[in-house]
Each structure stands twice: as C-alpha cells, then as structure tokens.
Amino acid sequence: MEKKELEALAEAVLGQILVPLEASGRHVHLTKAQAMALFGHDLTPERPLSQPGQYLCRERVTVAGPKGELKNVAVLGPERPEGQVEISLTDGKVLGIQPPVRQSGDVKGTPGCILAGEKGKITLECGVLAAKRHIHLAPEDGRRFGVRDGQRVRLQTYTERPVVFEDVTVRISPKFAAAVHLDYDEANACGFRKGDWGRILS
C-alpha cells in the first residue's frame, strides 16, 4: 500500500474508536434580518465546515462590548432563528462581557453586545455565550460508542497536554458528523493540534 492509502486506512480504523477533535474559534450566527442589516444582503458561503450543511461565510463582523472589541469575527451559515455570539472566556475579558457557558441556542438571559458589519450596526439584546463543550455524533456513531443524545460523558484527549474533559454533552443527529467541539481556551489547555483525537470514556 502507498503511504496515502495507509494513512486513510489508519484514520478509518481510528475513527471507529476515537473522535476527531476540533477547535471552534469565536463566531457569530445571524438571522436573515440581521444579515441584511449588517451587510445589505444574504450570507455568502465561503467554505463548508465539518458539520454537514454548515459553512463559513465570506462576511465578517466586529463584536463590541463595554471594554473592547473583536474585529474580523467569523460568521457561520446558514441563517438561524436567533442571533448568537460564541466566544471564549478569554475573549470575554477583552470585551468586558462575562459569557455564561451554555449549549448553542440556549440564549435566554445571556448578555448582549453590538455587532458591526460593512453596511450597518445592530444591538443584540442577548446571545453572547461560551459554547459548552460537546460531541457531535451521527446515530451510528452513538450506537458504536454506546452513548445517547444528551448524555454527559468524559473525554480523554490524545494531545500534547493530555486532559480528561468531564461533563461533555453528546449530541446525536443524522445531520452530524463525528467531531468534538472545544473552544480555544480548551484547545490550548490540552495543547490541541489539527488531526488530534479524543476518546469517549463513558
């Protein structure tokens, strides 16, 4: 076998027992109306993300809080029913906003911020959060790993600074591809590098 084939085989075998780790940078989800207010047009897909149907957009925003701002923040598509700003606790220090650690979509009572695009500015009344670490799995992955949707598991990282993350939420959907989502604080804390893997412990 050639080296490339061997690597593909190794990855397929590893994927049976391990889950690829991914670091989610700070990013924003927008409604159709918010995208229109910020950019004057709908979101433009730039490249697909690991989760089927999700994409990075060509558009960028500035996120502003009482203490500072983060420029050039990624916007992910498609549009959602509610705007949401996912940042790390470190980013929160820069903005002067303390984001609660929440599941994506659980924006009720979270702090707000100001978003600026090339065509306009909007105020989000709420929606700033630090995404709770989670594992995306397709139903067949869930069966193989013996875990169910919503279950909280421990995850061992095979990284330079190995860590067991406790209280990692499993999310199972036919729309998902297997991937652990960490934020950059977590990714740096475990010394994550692209291509690293994790193991579900229970």
Place this chain on the structure above:
Amino acid sequence: MEKKELEALAEAVLGQILVPLEASGRHVHLTKAQAMALFGHDLTPERPLSQPGQYLCRERVTVAGPKGELKNVAVLGPERPEGQVEISLTDGKVLGIQPPVRQSGDVKGTPGCILAGEKGKITLECGVLAAKRHIHLAPEDGRRFGVRDGQRVRLQTYTERPVVFEDVTVRISPKFAAAVHLDYDEANACGFRKGDWGRILS
C-alpha cells in the same frame, strides 16, 4: 462558632485533602542586569505571592514579538539567574511566537522576544515559554498526598467546567506552599474561579 471561624476551619480541613488552584497570568522573570537595563534600578516588591519569598513587582514591561505586543506585563521577583517570559499559547498567537510547554527555568532552545521598560529595551535571545502545569507542595504536603518531587500526577478540578488535567508535575520544596499553578488557557478551560480546589488523583 462564627461564620468566619467556620470558613477558616472548612478551609483547613479541605486543605488536608485538596490543593488550592491558582491561575498564573503572563509574567516575566528578570536578572539583576536586565532589571537595571529596563528600569534603571532594582525590582521593587509590590505584594507577596502565594509562594513564600516570591513577589509581584511595581515594574511592568511590554513584551514584543514579530506579530504584536503585550503591554503592562507583570514582573515577578526576586531576580533570577536567567530572564524568562511565561505566556499562554493564546498570548503566543498575539505575539507571533509559539512558546514550547516547559518547566520554569528550562529555557534552552526556547524562542526569544523583545522586552521594553520605562528606561530601556532589551532582546532576550531565548526564554519565552508556556509554563507546564505543576503543583507546588511543601514536604509535609508531599507525604500526606503520597507523592514525590518530580512525579507526574493527574489532577481533578472542582470547577464550573470540571477537568482532569493529566501529566501535572509535582514540585516539592520546603520553600513552597501548596498550590496548583495553571495558566489562563487552562484556568478558563476548567472555568476556574478564585477559591476553587483540585484533588491529586495519583
């Protein structure tokens, strides 16, 4: 018993089985000559740190790398035989320097940077590192926890985002007070708040 007495008692009891967590912000250690070049005088103690004899200085420096700089960085005293800049991997992105994860003092072959103080600028040929997470213990703590100097243990955090840090180095000296030292990436990854504790797992 009054509330204060109860709290002190609880802390004393917890300290028998747990170790207090501390987040180390980015900071710099300097030689006497470097302090002189940067400030025109010796380091001035401002307040003591948890480790006996160590102190935060009144002086501050700017740390500069090829991509950016960090202003108002803490200087810790007393002076050391070698200069050293301890930053997080997140800070490294800002500076454009990739710090290796090392024990404090193990500066050989690490990247350098530029330091600026109110009186001058110096170039460090090496010394930029991300401090490997570690536990300071006094000898009696080491006996109580059944660990020896240099041992690598696992550490469970009792924090908002609980984590088991693997490969945490135990450092034992009569000069030490019991404390786990995490950098800010690690502290944020586990949702550390002042007063949180960890448990040595072995």
